[in-house]
Amino acid sequence: MTQFSPLYEGKAKIIYATADPDILLAAFKDDATAFNAQKRGSIQNKGVMNCAIASHLFRYLAAQGIPNHFIAQVAPNKMHIRRVEIIPLEVVVRNRAAGSLCRQTGLPLGLELNPPLVEFYLKNDDLGDPLLTGDRLRLLQIATDEEVARIKEMALAVNTHLSRFFAECGITLVDFKLEFGRSPTGEILLADEISPDSCRLWNQDESDPEKRILDKDRFRQDLGAIEDAYALVMQRVLAHSVS
Ligand code: ADP
Numbered sequence: 001m002t003q004f005s006p007l008y009e010g011k012a013k014i015i016y017a018t019a020d021p022d023i024l025l026a027a028f029k030d031d032a033t034a035f036n037a038q039k040r041g042s043i044q045n046k047g048v049m050n051c052a053i054a055s056h057l058f059r060y061l062a063a064q065g066i067p068n069h070f071i072a073q074v075a076p077n078k079m080h081i082r083r084v085e086i087i088p089l090e091v092v093v094r095n096r097a098a099g100s101l102c103r104q105t106g107l108p109l110g111l112e113l114n115p116p117l118v119e120f121y122l123k124n125d126d127l128g129d130p131l132l133t134g135d136r137l138r139l140l141q142i143a144t145d146e147e148v149a150r151i152k153e154m155a156l157a158v159n160t161h162l163s164r165f166f167a168e169c170g171i172t173l174v175d176f177k178l179e180f181g182r183s184p185t186g187e188i189l190l191a192d193e194i195s196p197d198s199c200r201l202w203n204q205d206e207s208d209p210e211k212r213i214l215d216k217d218r219f220r221q222d223l224g225a226i227e228d229a230y231a232l233v234m235q236r237v238l239a240h241s242v243s
């Protein structure tokens with residue numbers, strides 16, 4: 001495979017061009033960041049584990065009718081993806097209260113949210129990824145009203161499918177962050193990654209509030225055994241069929 005120079009190096013992945021202008025190569029890194037990159041470190045083997053988990057989940061979601069950018073996993077930590085124009089939003093879906101929702105509202109950790117909460121944050125590290133209101137979203141003209149409605153509908157459908165998938169793995173999907181993009185024909189595609197970096201995942205076999213954590217909160221909170229948690233997620237996800 002010809003090695004192209006990186007188009008973009010982010011916090012978790014390096015994006016390369018390929019010989020096909022519609023296809024990019026995403027290489028997953030072991031680098032870990034939290035709190036808007038104020039905390040930095042490395043999680044051994046994370047690139048390989050997140051690439052395997054994301055590849056499997058994208059295949060599963062495609063089988064459930066969710067259009068996404070995944071084409072194929074081409075190396076342990078690399079996938080081919082369809083190039084999209086990323087919409088600079090972090091779309092967060094929450095099934096239980098955790099993280100910034102608890103800090104900002106006082107809701108207790110783990111409170112069930114029914115219906116699930118869908119939130120839009122501006123994807124801009126310099127501005128600290130602020131929470132947007134509907135009016136601010138419209139003001140910034142980041143996406144049309146039609147696109148925003150489509151993104152919300154897709155995010156909720158992803159939640160329905162992933163919540164069931166993870167429940168069948170003995171894992172509670174607490175919340176997660178998605179990114180979407182526009183294909184060259186204007187179709188909205190689910191993009192970026194779905195991994196323990198971007199989801200809160202609780203092991204249903206553990207009641208202890210620290211032991212049950214299987215995601216990047218172990219890194220954020222210095223809980224240790226981060227690699228083991230990611231490996232457990234990978235093992236259970238890969239053991240689940242993709243259809
Ligand atoms: P970040 O530090 O911005 O979170 P990552 O390292 O996670 O970056 O990912 C690299 C970049 O790749 C991100 O800006 C992400 O939005 C972008 N990206 C993800 N999927 C696609 C795609 N299909 N086409 C183009 N860019 C993408």
Ligand code: MG
Nearest residue numbers: 010011012192
């Ligand atoms: Mg990212």
